[in-house]
Amino acid sequence: MYKENRNIKTEFLDELDRHQGILQKICFVYSRNSLEKEDLCQEIILQLWKSYPSFKRKSAFSTWMYRVALNTALSLTKKPQLFIKTEDIPDNSFDIEYSMSKSEDIKILYRAIYQLNKVEKAIILLWLEDKSYEEIAETIGMSVKNVSVRLVRIKAKIKELIKKYQ
Amino acid sequence: MEELNLENYKSAWKTEQSFFEEKLSRDKIQKFMQSASKNISGLFKQSLIIDIIIKTLLSFSFGLLIVFYSNQSRIQIINAVFIFLAIFCIVIQIKIYKKIPGMKNTDQNIKTLLYSYIDFYTRKFVLSLIISSFSSSLFFISGTLYYFYFKYETIRSFQYDDYLVFGAIVVIGFLLSAFVQIKNFKFHVNQLENGLAEIEQESIDESKLKHYKKLNNRNLIIYSIILVIGLLLLILFIFKK
Numbered sequence: 001m002y003k004e005n006r007n008i009k010t011e012f013l014d015e016l017d018r019h020q021g022i023l024q025k026i027c028f029v030y031s032r033n034s035l036e037k038e039d040l041c042q043e044i045i046l047q048l049w050k051s052y053p054s055f056k057r058k059s060a061f062s063t064w065m066y067r068v069a070l071n072t073a074l075s076l077t078k079k080p081q082l083f084i085k086t087e088d089i090p091d092n093s094f095d096i097e098y099s100m101s102k103s104e105d106i107k108i109l110y111r112a113i114y115q116l117n118k119v120e121k122a123i124i125l126l127w128l129e130d131k132s133y134e135e136i137a138e139t140i141g142m143s144v145k146n147v148s149v150r151l152v153r154i155k156a157k158i159k160e161l162i163k164k165y166q
Numbered sequence: 167m168e169e170l171n172l173e174n175y176k177s178a179w180k181t182e183q184s185f186f187e188e189k190l191s192r193d194k195i196q197k198f199m200q201s202a203s204k205n206i207s208g209l210f211k212q213s214l215i216i217d218i219i220i221k222t223l224l225s226f227s228f229g230l231l232i233v234f235y236s237n238q239s240r241i242q243i244i245n246a247v248f249i250f251l252a253i254f255c256i257v258i259q260i261k262i263y264k265k266i267p268g269m270k271n272t273d274q275n276i277k278t279l280l281y282s283y284i285d286f287y288t289r290k291f292v293l294s295l296i297i298s299s300f301s302s303s304l305f306f307i308s309g310t311l312y313y314f315y316f317k318y319e320t321i322r323s324f325q326y327d328d329y330l331v332f333g334a335i336v337v338i339g340f341l342l343s344a345f346v347q348i349k350n351f352k353f354h355v356n357q358l359e360n361g362l363a364e365i366e367q368e369s370i371d372e373s374k375l376k377h378y379k380k381l382n383n384r385n386l387i388i389y390s391i392i393l394v395i396g397l398l399l400l401i402l403f404i405f406k407k
Contacts, residue, residue, distance in 0.1 A: 013192055013195060013196070016195060017189075017192070020186070020189050020190065021185045021186045023190075024184075024185045024186075024188055024189075025179075025185050028185070039204065041190065041198065042198040042201055042204075043203065043204055043205060045190075045195055045198040045199060046198055046199060046201055046203055047203070047205070049199040050268070051268075067275070070276060071274075071275075071276055071279050072205065074276050074279075074280070074361050075205055075206060075276075075279060075280060075283060075358060075361070076204070076205050076206075077205070077206050077209075077353075077354040077357040077358065078357065101184050101188070102182060102184055103178060103182060103184075105174070105175055105178035106178055106179065106182050106184075108175075109175045109178070109179065117364050118361055118364060119276075119361065119364040119365050120364070122276065127176075128175075128176050128179045128180070129180075130176075130180070138275060139275055139276065140275055140276050140277060140365060141275035141276055141277025141278055141365060142277070142365060146367075150367075155172055158172065159170045159172060162170060162175070163170060
């Protein structure tokens with residue numbers, strides 16, 4: 001039993017190691033500073049590990065990882081802050097130092113994506129990762145038609161924002 | 167003006183080296199695997215555990231009062247009722263704890279997951295919040311019984327204005343605790359509802375969320391009325407001559 005658990009753990013760590021890029025990308029997009037990024041990474045890794053026994057390998061590890069990681073990012077709620085109304089906290093402000101290590105295109109793209117809401121971020125993230133409309137629809141729980149309509153709108157929005165930041 | 171091509175940004179995204187270079191070490195990953203969850207389920211599980219511990223301590227406290235008031239059978243019965251109530255609440259909290267949804271079913275999509283969370287928190291978790299708020303009233307009653315024991319060695323007789331003051335403190339204690347917890351609970355659930363509304367792209371009034379909001383408010387009112395009436399009857403029962 002102990003040996004089996006150890007094997008599962010090693011297997012999980014190997015898989016995660018191979019797909020750390022996915023983790024980094026999702027955490028990067030859904031955070032506004034390094035601290036938030038670390039917190040989100042921690043939560044995603046925890047949820048991945050907890051749900052790993054139910055991963056039946058019907059899909060690729062990366063597909064499953066996207067699903068769990070996005071589910072975690074979208075269902076993570078902010079803590080209430082005393083004396084500050086939530087609407088007073090600007091959601092689109094982020095630490096300028098945060099994306100410094102990235103190339104110029106990614107910095108601009110990040111600034112644009114950060115203006116989107118959580119669901120729009122998930123859709124554009126999956127599109128950037130070359131996922132099909134069917135996969136995006138399945139991951140989020142929308143119709144394929146809805147995904148295509150939303151993507152057109154999101155892309156237009158992103159283009160506008162990129163032009164502004166260029 | 168040249169049309170902006172998003173495909174260029176897509177290529178840059180896919181080839182960005184920093185995403186693959188900024189790797190977490192195995193040690194750090196293993197540390198994260200053992201950490202406590204900060205998501206809504208984790209937060210509510212934590213609050214349930216705290217309440218279960220408080221109610222267990224309160225049960226022991228009422229048990230001790232049975233020993234203190236050993237020659238006064240009516241007070242012993244009252245304390246036994248409180249122990250029963252605390253244990254009953256603990257059992258309900260444990261049942262709710264076990265039903266807290268998680269991400270174990272990884273086949274579910276984001277929309278289904280958010281629905282399952284909202285459905286659970288509006289249907290079942292409201293009861294848990296009310297039970298949890300009951301702790302402050304129990305704590306006050308237990309404290310008062312200790313005070314009476316050490317000062318008079320019995321429960322002194324109450325005048326009508328005493329009933330009013332004592333009853334008001336017990337009810338205000340409950341309502342204040344319920345208010346804070348419900349406010350905190352709604353803050354989190356609203357964020358989930360907003361996420362769902364973003365997916366559905368409907369106004370909350372048009373969607374199923376409206377139904378959940380109605381259900382939530384109805385449950386809150388019913389449970390609170392039952393509990394406040396129960397508390398007032400208990401006070402009358404304890405301090406009746």
